[in-house]
Amino acid sequence: MKAIIDRYRDSIIQIATPYSTGTGFLLPDKQLVVTNNHIVQDNREVVVRGDRLPKQLATVVYADPRYDLAFLRMQDPFEVAPESVTLGNDEELTEGDVVVSIGHPFGLEFSITQGIISNANREVENVRYLQHDAALNPGNSGGPLIDRQGTIVGINTLGVEQGDNIGFSLPVRYLKQALLDYQAALPGVKARCEACDNVVAEQEVENDQYCPHCGAKVYLPSFAEVYEPVGVAESIEELLVEIGQDVRLSRRGPNNWEIIEGSARINITYHEDTGLIMGDAYLCALPKTDIKPIYEFLLRENYETEGLSFSIKDQDVVLSLLIFDRYLNLSTGMKLFRHLFERADYYDNVLVEKYGAIWRKEEEN
Secondary structure (H helix, E strand, O other): OHHHHHHHHHHEEEEEOOOOEEEEEEEOOOOEEEEOHHHHOOOOEEEEEEOOOOOEEEEEEEEEOOOOEEEEEEOOOOOOOHHHOOEOOHHHOOOOOEEEEEEOOOOOOOEEEEEEEEEEEEEEOOEEEEEEOOOOOHHHOOOEEEEOOOOEEEEEEEEOOOOOOOEEEEEHHHHHHHHHHHHHOOOOOEEEOOOOOOEEEHHHHHHHOEOOOOOOEOOOHHHOOOOOOOHHHHHHHHHHHHOOOOHHHHEOOOOEEEEEEOOEEEEEEEEOOOOEEEEEEEEEEOOOOOOHHHHHHHHHHOOOOOOOEEEEEOOEEEEEEEEEHHHOOHHHHHHHHHHHHHHHHHHHHHHHHHHOOEOOHHHHO
């Protein structure tokens, strides 16, 4: 399994939109990222990031609601050895074959689960799926399902809630056909018509959004409305812009933003039910030994860090800011979050260089 993971590590892509997060994988020879349509729908652009790929915007160039597929094209070409990603033959799979599911949700390590094929030909709404018990979670959606030979045999699509690790992956044969249909269609952003199954380009559909073949409505990514935050989310994004952040790259699902400030990673979350806005700066991990000095330092600093507090979460040192939405305004918010960003970038260096803390692995991305 380790050899398979190492082979695909550079090709697994994290995806985030204002509405959701998920996984995709790169096809190096085509410079396309494959993912699920339900992850990127209603977006013209999404945020992508990989193990060696810096965070950037990618354009949604193909939407396939029938097979829940989407293709993304990155702004900057990314070099990965073509032989590292191989599309296999799902029709050779039989019940009992071992498969591996790979996902890479934002902010988390690779999610790797192993299982077996329990049904190689499960039909759901006239589409055939691979049913297996390699556990899938929302972060795995859009990632590859890989066989023991290291070839991609499916695209992870969905798991069954309370389904005892039942997962479904779209057989790779559908991806191969979608790639042929995509390449055969006219240039530009494209989509598959759910009614007649034809792939059409935006220049054929234009603004009326109707399929030229059958007249059914077609939903092209280029017709998606540009996301506009409202309410408290709008206020948070306004202050982030004012302190120099690119909010398009920061969005990470509903009411969630990720900021990289120097060597620190800060997660901002708004909890609508409680009205609480949280800024959590993940600084570094505790050392394996001699942790007393670092605890003493954190306790002392908790008396000095005005409006901020240190805590430990799963061995990570976290510097946090809490504010209720009713107290948030542009001036106050800018001051508080700028203070958090500056102190986070300061403290992680102090903790690592002076107290032996360990840099977090996410910072390598």
